[in-house]
C-alpha cells in the first residue's frame with residue numbers, strides 16, 4: 001500500500017528530526033504545478049523559537065529558503081511525497097532510506113551506515129563568531145562594547161545580529177572575483193555592517209573597499225571619524241541620496257532596511273553598475289501597498305486582502321517577488337531567505353542576487369510573470385520598473 005510506505009518514510013524523517021540524527025533529506029523528480037521548481041533540500045535548524053525544518057527550494061534560477069515548525073513541515077512533506085515528488089533520499093547518522101514512487105506504487109529501501117556524524121543544527125552559534133576580538137574602537141563607538149572592550153549586556157542581541165550579517169555577507173563578497181572588491185552600502189545608517197565587514201574581510205585576507213552612502217550628515221561625519229580612528233583606510237561614508245550616488249565600479253551593492261523605494265534605488269544602482277552582487281533587506285512596502293489597495297476591486301483577492309495586516313504582508317511578498325523577477329530579468333540569480341531571526345525584526349527577508357549568465361535568458365517568460373503578478377494584484381507599476389525604463 002503506497003500510503004503505508006509514505007507514512008513509514010515520514011516516520012523515519014520525524015524520528016531522525018526528533019533524535020537529532022537527521023543529516024539531510026532531498027526530494028527530487030518534481031512533477032507538480034510550480035514552474036521551474038527542481039528539487040528541495042531539507043535539514044534541521046535550531047533557532048531561538050525552537051527546532052525547525054529548513055526547506056531550500058531549488059528553482060531553475062534561484063533558491064528560496066523556508067523554515068517551518070515540525071507539524072506544518074510533516075504535513076507539507078506528506079503532500080510532497082504523495083503528489084509532487086517521485087523520489088526522496090533520507091540520510092541520517094544511522095541509515096539511509098530511499099523513496100521511489102511510480103504512479104501508485106511506492107518502494108522504500110533502508111541501508112544501515114556507520115561512522116557518520118550529525119551536522120550542526122545551531123543557527124545562532126554563540127561560539128566561533130566571526131568578530132571574535134571585541135576590543136575595537138568601532139565597537140565602542142557604536143555602543144556595542146564598554147570601554148573595557150566587553151560586549152555590553154544590552155547590546156548582546158545587536159552584536160549577534162552583526163555577526164550573523166558578517167557570516168552571510170563575507171562568503172558572498174569572498175566569492176567576487178575582483179582582487180579588492182568595492183562594496184557600496186546604501187542607506188548605511190551608523191554603518192554597523194560596514195565596520196564589521198571591513199574589519200572581518202581585512203583580517204581574513206580578502207581586503208575590500210567599503211563605502212557607506214547615507215543622507216544624514218551627522219551619521220556620515222561620525223562614521224568617518226570612527227573609521228579614521230580605527231585606521232580603516234578603505235572604509236568611508238559619503239553624504240547624499242542613493243539615487244544621486246554614482247555607483248559605477250561597485251562590485252557589490254547592499255541596502256539593509258533602506259526605507260520603501262530607497263531599496264529600489266539601491267537595486268537600480270547595482271544593476272546599472274553591473275555589480276556582481278546585489279543584496280537588499282527591504283523595509284516598508286508602501287508603494288505597492290497603495291496600488292494594491294486602490295486596485296482591489298479589479299482582483300479576485302478582496303477576501304484575502306480585507307484585513308490590514310494580511311494586506312501588509314501580501315504587499316511585502318508581492319513587492320519583493322517583483323524585485324526578484326526584475327533582478328532576474330537583468331541577469332541575476334536570486335535567493336530570498338530570512339537573515340536574522342524574526343525575534344529581532346519582522347523585516348528580516350534578504351534578497352540576494354548574483355550575476356549569472358543563465359538568469360533571465362527567457363526574457364519573454366520573465367516579463368510575462370511580472371505582468372501576471374501585477375494583473376493579479378491590481379498593480380499599475382512597480383517603482384523599480386520605472387527606474388529601469390520598463
Ligand SMILES: C[S@@+](CC[C@H](N)C(=O)[O-])C[C@H]1O[C@@H](n2cnc3c(N)ncnc32)[C@H](O)[C@@H]1O
Nearest residue numbers: 187188189214215240241242256257258259262
Ligand atoms: C533603517 S536605517 C538602516 C541603517 C543600516 N542600513 C542598518 O541596517 O543598520 C535606514 C537608513 O537609510 C537612510 N536612507 C533612507 N533613504 C535614503 C536615501 N534615499 N538615500 C540615502 N540614505 C537613505 C536613512 O537616513 C537611515 O539612516
